[in-house]
Structure formats: structure tokens, C-alpha cells
Amino acid sequence: MNRIAQGLVLVLLGAAALGTTLASDLYLNYVQGYFRPFLIAAGAVLVALGAVVIAADLRSAARGSDRQDAASCGHGAEGGPRVAWLLLLPVVSVFVVAPPALGAYTATAQGPSSAPDRVDLSEYRDDPFAEAGDGPVELEMREFVSRAWTDEERTMSGKTIELTGFTVPNPEGEGWYLARLEMACCAADAVVNRVLITDEPAPEADSWWRVRGTWDEPEGDLQEVRDHRFTVEEMDEVADPPDPYE
Amino acid sequence: MSDSPPGPARPQASSLGDSIVADWDGPGDELPPPDWGRPSGPRRAATVWLFAILISAMAAANVWLAGGLEHEAFLAWATVFTAISFQALPFLVFGVALSAALTAFVPASFYRKVIPRNPMAAVPVAGLSGAVLPGCECASVPIAGGLIKRGIAPAAALTFLLAAPAINPVVLVATAVAFPGRPEVWVARLLASLGAAVVVGWIWARLGKADWLRPPRANHDPDATKAEVFRDSMVHDLIHAGGFLVVGAIAAATLNVAVPREWVNGVGDLPVVGVLVLAALAILLSICSEADAFVAASLNAFSPTAQLAFMVVGPMVDLKLIALQAGTFGWGFVRRFVPLTLAATLVFTFLIGGLLL
Numbered sequence A: 001m002n003r004i005a006q007g008l009v010l011v012l013l014g015a016a017a018l019g020t021t022l023a024s025d026l027y028l029n030y031v032q033g034y035f036r037p038f039l040i041a042a043g044a045v046l047v048a049l050g051a052v053v054i055a056a057d058l059r060s061a062a063r064g065s066d067r068q069d070a071a072s073c074g075h076g077a078e079g080g081p082r083v084a085w086l087l088l089l090p091v092v093s094v095f096v097v098a099p100p101a102l103g104a105y106t107a108t109a110q111g112p113s114s115a116p117d118r119v120d121l122s123e124y125r126d127d128p129f130a131e132a133g134d135g136p137v138e139l140e141m142r143e144f145v146s147r148a149w150t151d152e153e154r155t156m157s158g159k160t161i162e163l164t165g166f167t168v169p170n171p172e173g174e175g176w177y178l179a180r181l182e183m184a185c186c187a188a189d190a191v192v193n194r195v196l197i198t199d200e201p202a203p204e205a206d207s208w209w210r211v212r213g214t215w216d217e218p219e220g221d222l223q224e225v226r227d228h229r230f231t232v233e234e235m236d237e238v239a240d241p242p243d244p245y246e
Numbered sequence B: 001m002s003d004s005p006p007g008p009a010r011p012q013a014s015s016l017g018d019s020i021v022a023d024w025d026g027p028g029d030e031l032p033p034p035d036w037g038r039p040s041g042p043r044r045a046a047t048v049w050l051f052a053i054l055i056s057a058m059a060a061a062n063v064w065l066a067g068g069l070e071h072e073a074f075l076a077w078a079t080v081f082t083a084i085s086f087q088a089l090p091f092l093v094f095g096v097a098l099s100a101a102l103t104a105f106v107p108a109s110f111y112r113k114v115i116p117r118n119p120m121a122a123v124p125v126a127g128l129s130g131a132v133l134p135g136c137e138c139a140s141v142p143i144a145g146g147l148i149k150r151g152i153a154p155a156a157a158l159t160f161l162l163a164a165p166a167i168n169p170v171v172l173v174a175t176a177v178a179f180p181g182r183p184e185v186w187v188a189r190l191l192a193s194l195g196a197a198v199v200v201g202w203i204w205a206r207l208g209k210a211d212w213l214r215p216p217r218a219n220h221d222p223d224a225t226k227a228e229v230f231r232d233s234m235v236h237d238l239i240h241a242g243g244f245l246v247v248g249a250i251a252a253a254t255l256n257v258a259v260p261r262e263w264v265n266g267v268g269d270l271p272v273v274g275v276l277v278l279a280a281l282a283i284l285l286s287i288c289s290e291a292d293a294f295v296a297a298s299l300n301a302f303s304p305t306a307q308l309a310f311m312v313v314g315p316m317v318d319l320k321l322i323a324l325q326a327g328t329f330g331w332g333f334v335r336r337f338v339p340l341t342l343a344a345t346l347v348f349t350f351l352i353g354g355l356l357l
Helices: A003-021 A033-063 A067-071 A082-097 A104-110 A141-150 B006-025 B040-065 B072-105 B108-114 B119-129 B137-149 B154-167 B169-178 B183-207 B226-258 B261-266 B271-285 B292-298 B304-313 B319-329 B331-356
Strands: A161-169 A176-182 A191-197 A208-215 A228-237
Touching: A003 A033, A003 A082, A003 B040, A003 B072, A003 B226, A033 B072, A033 B226, A082 B040, A082 B072, A082 B226, A104 A161, A104 A176, A104 A191, A104 B072, A141 A161, A141 A176, A141 A191, A141 A228, A161 A191, B072 B137, B072 B226, B119 B154, B119 B183, B137 B154, B137 B226, B137 B319, B154 B169, B154 B183, B169 B183, B169 B292, B183 B304, B183 B331, B226 B271, B226 B319, B271 B292, B271 B304, B271 B331, B292 B304, B304 B331, B319 B331
Parallel strands: A191 A228
Antiparallel strands: A161 A176, A161 A208, A176 A191, A208 A228
């Protein structure tokens, strides 16, 4: 890989980082929202560095001296190793494939998650139902699932709750799941949270819905529950929310 | 996504256009041009044409494929691959920048004053300094390479490489958040990781040979300015480590999509096997150390010691990191360093896990 190819690869890689953050919201399919400034900065550095390398290479060509090529490093006159061409793969990925956010396929492949030992509910509002009175309360899917598994006081019981997620077919039995992927850092660590809905016909897989209804309180130990059930009163299809993950 | 190519493509097109024009105008004022018959001129033009074709092909493929790709497993793979690459990219770029700045602007005498000369004493200092600098494993590899170039004992630089991603404040806070009400988890993580890093450093100081590490790059052109040294060492590190980072991302994404989580949960009940399975999973999944605590917490079918193994092994040994180390230090290094590190992390996991968890 010669100097100008190295420069061009860096520019393209930087353009991929800038294109997915500045020109679109594509980056939200892959990483947490707080990565945006870091990706923009990294992309800008890569584009600038690549441009400097290209300019220096062309200048030395114009002078007729190829000092850098010879002096750049001890891996032969060409400079870079072949494996560096792989840096174009993420570029091709975002500009050609533009992979969508993970959805029903991943949620099905992951299967059920199991009850967490302990969840810190202090991260959420103390009592989300206190102010709302009888009105519906919007909960994140992960908060709903955490409460359904660990809240021994069962504060959600009988309350009208609003959840947003995408449709996942249930291949093994009745009903379908409304699911949402929870992401700590990037899509590689996404974990599925889901509720089972049996009283409405299954919409198309991967379509997004806002459902309003109530939690079907289980009889026995909360930790033994495999699927959290939800009774739907009303449901509306929504356009894809801007951030597909929670 | 039909609007994505024009946006980012515009700057490339202009720089490409400029570079082609500059290339043709530069040496070509008189005939024959002075570099006639020399390999680099035509090859440079060929490279530019190659990239022009590549960019056109990407734009064409984008239009042609628009919405037509429906293979779900492939798309899930592409998403996870892109996610791992993008998540690591800022850490890689700024780690490389810091390393290049160390190389270009900080005189070697500074390190000789700060870090003890004796490697045995330098190793714990390096391990503890890893607790101060936040950063992902992708950043620590080039920084360690930069430290070795500046004359730091390799054993100390390697201890820093292992400790920095495992015990920096961001990671420990993330661990405390992921395991609420259980401070013993992050304490165990800190002790096991620091212990493993320091022991590996001491073993390397005692037994390591200089030629196991690929020798640092030959000295720069003595005429080069500091800015040129900075630029060249940054490009060199990015090009060498970056390609291997992509190799690691490919492997991790493949395993992430191909291994069903149910298989993993099925072996959770077996005590020692569970620890080894989660250690293997940490190596294969290559999750960044700032996020792995959340994944470990979600693997609650396993014993606490197995979860600890996931968090201690992952930041020190994983596919992405092995590929990065190979790109920076060479395969001869990886062949010796990775098994040593893995053994040390497992020993400390069982030890600290048995004592605290």
C-alpha cells in the first residue's frame, strides 16, 4: 500500500464516520448516542490526516523526490501492510449496505432472557405513577421489564402503561412479542427486553407499535416468570423512533 | 439511504479531482516528465484511478441494492460488524494520536525520570498508572507501542497495556452501575485485573527477550520536523493497527451472530466449566471494556466467579485485541504474550473470585 493509498483510505474512513453522524443518523443503529461527538472528532482527524498525507505525497512527487516512500518505515518501499486494505470494509458497509438497526431477527435468535438477581430501580423515577393519577404512564421497555421482575411491591399493578417497541413473532406458541433492544455501548452488547401479547393479532415483524394497556400480574414469585404478559387496550403503529435502542 | 453517497462523497470527489489534477500538472510541465520510467509516478496515478473506480462502484452498488438486501442474518452481521468498528474507531484514533504525540513531542529523558529504571520496580508503577487514564483496549495498544519506542522497559509498557483498559475509572464506575448493591464485584475486578497485569509484567521482565517484540520502527529522517514525525507515526500506527482491528471486528461479529445465547445459558450451572465458558465468550465477543460489565450482569445464569472471569479476561485477551497486538508488535509476540496473559487472568479470577465472591 503506497503513501497515497494510505491517505485515501484514511480520508474514506473519516468520511464514513462523518457521513453517518453529520449527514444522517445512521450511527444510532450501531452505537449509543453519546458517541456522536467522538465519532465526528475521529472522522475529522482522519480526513485531515489523510488529506495532509496525500498533499505531502503529491508535493514530493512534484519535487521529483520520493523521500517519504523510502524513509517511511522498514516494511519495504511501499509502506503499509496488505491487511490495511480491510479498513475499506467499514466504509463499504456504511455507504453500500447501510445496515439497519438490529430487530426481530436478533430478538428471536437471543431467545428469552432470565430474571436479573437485583436491579437498581433508583435509576428510574421513584414512583412513575404518582403524578399521573389514572392517566397512562409511558415506561421504557427496560424499566417495565425490570419492575415486572424485581418490584416486589408491584407498583405497576392495575396501572395503565404505554410501551413502545417492535414486533417479534413468537415461533413457539401463542401471541407475539413487543420488544426493544437495550444497548450499553454498541450493538454487539444489545440485550432484548420483551413482553408477550396474546389478545391482539400479530402485526408484521419489525413494525413499530405504541401499545397502551396493563401488566398481567403473575400469581407466584416474580423471579420465576419467563414471559411478562401485557393486556392491550389500544395500539397505534409508529414511524421508527429516532433512536432504535434504549 | 439513497441520500448518503452524495453527502460524504462530495469532499472525496473534490480531493480526488484535485489530486488527479495535481498529479498530472505537477511533474508534467515538460516532455518527457522528469519521473518518466520511474515506478512511483504511474503507480500513484493508478492508485488514484483505483480509488475513483472504487467510489463509483460504491455509489452504483448503493443505488442498485437500495432496499433490496433482505438477508436478515447477513444484515445483523453487518450491523454488529459496523458497530464494533465504529465503537472502537474514536478510541483507536485518539490512542494513536496520544502515542504519536508521545513519540514526537515528549523527550525520552522525561520517562527516565518518572518511571523507575529497574523493570521489576517499574511494572507496579505502570500498572497503577493504568488506573488513571481512561481508555479502551484499542487505545492502549498503540500507547504501549509508543512507550516502548521511547525507551520504557517493555515489561512496564505491557503491564500498562493490560491494566489501563481493565481498571480505569470509567470501567470501574460502569461495573459498579451494572452490579448495584454489590461493591465486592468491582473491588474483585480491580484486584484480579491489577494482579494479573502486574504478574504478567514481572514474568515478562524476568523471562522476556527483546527480539520477541517486533523492533520499533527505524529512526526517523533526522531532518524531519516534529510535525512530520507526528504525522508519519500516526499514519503508520493507524494503518498497521486499523486493518487488524477490522479483522477482530469480523471475527467478533461472526461469533456474536452465529452463537445462540441459549447454548451459552445452558452451561451456566456447571461451576468450573461456567468460568471457562465465560472466559472463552469474552475472548470471542470482544466487547469493549466499558460495556462488558453490563453484558456480564445480563449473563446471570452463571456464578459470580464466572461473571468475574468475563470482566477480567475480556479487556486483556480478546480477538480484536490479539489482532491489534499482532499488527503492532508482530505474531512472534502474540504467540507468547497471549497464553501467558490468559493463564494469569484465569488464576487471578479463581483466586479473587474464591476469596471475595
